[in-house]
Amino acid sequence: MTHFHNVKTYLLGLMIVVGLIAQSKSIHAQQFETLTVAGGCFWCVEADFEKVDGVVEAVSGFSGGTVENPTYKQVVNGGTGHIEAVQITYDPNTVTTATLLSMFFRSVDPTDAGGQFCDRGYSYTTAIFAAPSQIDAANAAKARAQADLGQTVVTPVLTASEFYPADAGHQDYYKQSSLVLTRFGPKSKANAYKAYREACGRDERVRELWGSAAPFAGS
Template sequence: MTRTAYLDCIKPSVLFVLILLAALLRALPGSAAGTETLTVAGGCFWCVESDFETVPGVIGAVSGYTGGTTANPSYKDVTKGGTGHYEAVQITFDPSKVSRDTLLDMFFRSVDPTDAGGQFCDRGDSYRTAIFVSNMGEKALAEQAKADAQSALGQTVVTPILQETAFYPAETYHQDYYKGEKVVFTRFGPKRQKNAYKAYRKACGRDARVKQLWGTDAPFAGS
């Protein structure tokens, strides 16, 4: 058999394998290429993470630190001040199921964007609100969402729109804290993480203030 004849024999087999692989890939969940990210700071990252992970079309949310100058900061570094970082959450979403502008509108209505000194009971620079963008298109959407929020409130919205910088995931124990089962010691006594989170959120006044500002437009208050 000549080399040409041999190649002619294997071509159909190769084609069949390629078709099979393509079919398998189509059957897999959406790849990262079909997702986008939105990074926001809204005070306690446990709360922002728990809120947005309930939104249809959101694939996941990661608590972390961004906006500062210190590489690989710890929670202690950020909360004591001086790093310039915000407590932030990086939201991964499927834009075919939920749009960036919808998420931005939900973000503004889940925080107090009129507060320049922190959020609710959490005070200090690391607890301020912010939106981080990577290009002009994202910036334009964020600016529009901010203008809409300011118009709806009739108050000055102080949330800045900042250029995206390195995002550092927070320590493992912070991730999905709102649904953790580990027993922790709190000022409310020993509690499972998920119950400690609920007690903290209520005591901090987050939902009460958001309801006061946004009323029925608040998407997460009471969650």
């Protein structure tokens, strides 16, 4: 009986520990928040924000349109109303919404209403898709960016709408090893991304605008 009692006590204790761990994970997961921003090429925005301490993940996709589950081709061809966007999941105990918004403005050209860098057209424009609790912070970040630049910031603060993730081939593009054909010949997606980012002049323009305040230029 003593042996059985000890085993029973051990199993009960183990179940309690497992339950506490599961509860802790659940509570921690519930603390995560999301912020959706559009900053031109979503490969670049995703690559930038995945480097930020406190960001759990960044997902490339589309937001702001009227067509359900749009494809990449549909969006860039126009007509769906979507723009390329990135949904950032983060731990607000490590990085604040205000910090992410400040970093966002300083990683793009918020004075350009026609696209971003070498990518032109509506689907490459900037925007913040703010949840109701984020609107004040987004507007404040926009006002600070405009004051710091001394130029009109055209990036709109929009009410958050449905976010549609892009297909797997566009996720983590900057670190994929699969080959794609480029004008320079076959390259891994990671190397094609680096070549694209440099040729597009993204970091050069961001440094021109923001100087040392640019958090990702050259990354």
